Amino acid sequence: MPQTVFNNVQILDCSGAQPFTGSVLVQGNRIKKIAREGQSLEHEAGAEVIDAGGATLMPGLVESHAHPSFANTATLEALGDIPPEEHTLLTMRHVKLMLDQGFTSLNSAAAAKPRLDVV
Incomplete structure (x- = not known):
């Protein structure tokens, strides 16, 4: 190694x-x-x-309550209007941002749509 x-x-x-x-x-x-x-x-x-x-x-940081799939929308209902592919990429971008800031693990407390927190 x-x-x-x-x-x-x-x-x-x-x-x-x-x-x-x-x-x-x-x-x-x-x-x-x-x-x-x-x-x-x-x-x-x-x-x-x-x-x-x-x-x-230092050791990696742990985020125990995150919502990486929640986008900057005017209303919660507007989250449903984001196409699934775009929403997946947006969620990945949020997770990458957290990784770049030193977070090596996170617990998704809730996803905006089913399966988005699997990223």
Whole structure:
């Protein structure tokens, strides 16, 4: 599995502790090792090494009550006027926006139409 090393990151582990500077080794889609600044972090020779420039690295956010299929319509009834294909693409766009903002999972509390929250 390919390895990626993120150097020079502020690690926010959400344990309640203050963020700290360090490096993170990711193998595949799993964190394999975390090292504080000054500690060595061994990795494969072909690993991709990224200098994060002091950016914060943290676990993905969870949205426990979302409505990604609700569009910006004047009334709830107007949601029924959106063609299913367009509404599916709109829902996907909303979910992609959330993913881009750091949300890695969400619970769809209700969909505007049946099966739209399956996206």
